Amino acid sequence: MTDDATSVEGAAEAADPQSAAANFGFEADVARLLELMTHSVYSERDVFLRELVSNAADACEKLRYEALSDEKLAAQAAAPLVTIALDKDKRTLTVTDNGVGMSREELISALGTIANSGTRAFLDKLGKDKDAGFIGQFGVGFYSAFMVADRVEVATRRAGEEQAWLWRSEGKGSYQIAPLPLEEAPAVGTRVTLHLNSESDEFLDGWRVENVVREHSGAIAAPIDLIAAPGEEPRRIAEGVALWTRPKSEITHEQYVDFYRQLSGQLDEPALIAHWRAEGRTEYTVLAFVPGARPFDLFDPARTSKSKLYVRRVLISRDMAMLPAWLRFMRIVVDSADIPLNVSREMVQKSPVVGAIGKAIATRVLQELKKLANAEPEKFAEVWKNFGSVLKEGLHEDPSRRDDLFEIARFASTKSGEKTRTLKDYVADLRENQTAIYYLVGDDMKRLRASPQIEGFRARGVEVLLLDDAVDAFWVTSALGFDGKPFKSVTQGQADIDSIALVDDAKTADTAPADVADLLSALKETLGEYVDDVRASTRLTDSAVCLVAPDTGFDRQLSRLLAEHGQQAAFGKPVLEVNSRHEAIVALATALRAKGRDATRDDQFLLLDLARVADGEHPIDAAAFAKRLATLLANKG
Ligand code: ADP
Numbered sequence: 001m002t003d004d005a006t007s008v009e010g011a012a013e014a015a016d017p018q019s020a021a022a023n024f025g026f027e028a029d030v031a032r033l034l035e036l037m038t039h040s041v042y043s044e045r046d047v048f049l050r051e052l053v054s055n056a057a058d059a060c061e062k063l064r065y066e067a068l069s070d071e072k073l074a075a076q077a078a079a080p081l082v083t084i085a086l087d088k089d090k091r092t093l094t095v096t097d098n099g100v101g102m103s104r105e106e107l108i109s110a111l112g113t114i115a116n117s118g119t120r121a122f123l124d125k126l127g128k129d130k131d132a133g134f135i136g137q138f139g140v141g142f143y144s145a146f147m148v149a150d151r152v153e154v155a156t157r158r159a160g161e162e163q164a165w166l167w168r169s170e171g172k173g174s175y176q177i178a179p180l181p182l183e184e185a186p187a188v189g190t191r192v193t194l195h196l197n198s199e200s201d202e203f204l205d206g207w208r209v210e211n212v213v214r215e216h217s218g219a220i221a222a223p224i225d226l227i228a229a230p231g232e233e234p235r236r237i238a239e240g241v242a243l244w245t246r247p248k249s250e251i252t253h254e255q256y257v258d259f260y261r262q263l264s265g266q267l268d269e270p271a272l273i274a275h276w277r278a279e280g281r282t283e284y285t286v287l288a289f290v291p292g293a294r295p296f297d298l299f300d301p302a303r304t305s306k307s308k309l310y311v312r313r314v315l316i317s318r319d320m321a322m323l324p325a326w327l328r329f330m331r332i333v334v335d336s337a338d339i340p341l342n343v344s345r346e347m348v349q350k351s352p353v354v355g356a357i358g359k360a361i362a363t364r365v366l367q368e369l370k371k372l373a374n375a376e377p378e379k380f381a382e383v384w385k386n387f388g389s390v391l392k393e394g395l396h397e398d399p400s401r402r403d404d405l406f407e408i409a410r411f412a413s414t415k416s417g418e419k420t421r422t423l424k425d426y427v428a429d430l431r432e433n434q435t436a437i438y439y440l441v442g443d444d445m446k447r448l449r450a451s452p453q454i455e456g457f458r459a460r461g462v463e464v465l466l467l468d469d470a471v472d473a474f475w476v477t478s479a480l481g482f483d484g485k486p487f488k489s490v491t492q493g494q495a496d497i498d499s500i501a502l503v504d505d506a507k508t509a510d511t512a513p514a515d516v517a518d519l520l521s522a523l524k525e526t527l528g529e530y531v532d533d534v535r536a537s538t539r540l541t542d543s544a545v546c547l548v549a550p551d552t553g554f555d556r557q558l559s560r561l562l563a564e565h566g567q568q569a570a571f572g573k574p575v576l577e578v579n580s581r582h583e584a585i586v587a588l589a590t591a592l593r594a595k596g597r598d599a600t601r602d603d604q605f606l607l608l609d610l611a612r613v614a615d616g617e618h619p620i621d622a623a624a625f626a627k628r629l630a631t632l633l634a635n636k637g
């Protein structure tokens, strides 16, 4: 494109459309977004300035990066600078940078389509949630300018090119691009001019603008000058120093928070800030944040641990996946002098130095999380609430980190109440003869707490971990155990808790177990198609029946998850356990003896359906179930 644009330069009348002014329609989603922006009632309109300033600073960083490998550009890459100028008479606010600029093609793709994932996510969320009080959470991007302007012009010149362009739009479905005489264009970079709308007078005021910049952009990587009125001297309102290069003792908490907000595009307070310099074989500086709120795309499969990687303060990559996926909620900046600059980004990503730095950072982050967990348990509880389900992925994916993760992991359990428990707590509370750490996995905490499968454990004072994250079904099978105790599902195999004494207040059955041998074999025959076995239970105290997985094979919840993913074969038949002290069972055993198997067939099926419903499943045959239950009710009186 570079060559084309230069070759037609000056030939304004040429047939080549590239040299003439042209009109373009916005991509459909942009048009929708603009419609929202122009009619916006958002209170957070000032985010537009954050977006423009961050684009300007990005452009400066891009030029510095390109200049590394291009001498011609190196000559153009002056010290980065962003200038905001106000003009009350013309009602304009302009943001000028000396960054990389845009070619004609770049203008079309950058300012005519939705290239930015934050903007895309914002649109998706808007589709679902009409109350858009959350605009500030998103990097809504360039188009936010139309919240305050009814006309926007972008004059730009791509570094290294001879042709400049003027992009303009009223934000109403179309935009125009025309060649711009060089004397009207910025010598290097981009000038964005907003013709402010009648509701946006406040942004013509120097103090107001300065405040917005300090609040949202104080930690930006380029210095920012303000020209409050035409002819006035520029005044520096942000220094643009790379925060991480300064000694910790000189940085205030507010500066860290500002920097985090700039980096993440989120407005929350970070929950953890770690800033350190590593010396030794490779030297590097890290500034790392654990967010105080969940990023909107935490579970987006495309989300990686976005790290900004600098080499001697030149930004090499803004989204390098340096950390493992289970730390993808972190925001980090890494600056190292030991990474070779003369290789491509892809090579940098694969370089062993970067790999080693990433590992070392993960180790340090785990240490910091441990420290926080010990020093400020409440604060850590919040971190765990937000990111525990992501951190737990590490238990499955990164065996070498398992022990460290177990130290910080928090769980709900039959003893946790509203709080959480650590595995250390669990092991300290083991009952005599207890040989395993018991757990129950599911997707609904309320149902987990009410599960029949844990009744016998409760009666013996044996704690059961209640795990309701999708990832839980997986790590419990790959983790070997904790403190020498294996993890064991309470829904799998025979409950081996007979040797553990009942606790005093447990409802010890005054009735001896009934003789249910006949009932068990009748059930086995009647329900053989649906269950692998039927047996008397040691784990039930209050409920009549429950389903468990056979001794070998998968836990019930894992089988269910695998079945959902189409792996039907993995879903073996469950075992039906029967509480031989329960009056419903005693009654059925009696009825069986009196009336025979066929006459009690419906009741036998009801028992199975009962167990299924308690597990959150549907009855085998909903219509038959309804009929059987209705008959049972009819016979009641
Ligand atoms: P994002 O910055 O997240 O990519 P934006 O909507 O803010 O999304 O900007 C879209 C694109 O427009 C940027 O990626 C960049 O390519 C281009 N752009 C915007 N402002 C500038 C600028 N001042 N200089 C160079 N390119 C810019």
Ligand code: MG
Pocket: 051, 054, 055, 139, 141, 142
């Ligand atoms: Mg942007």
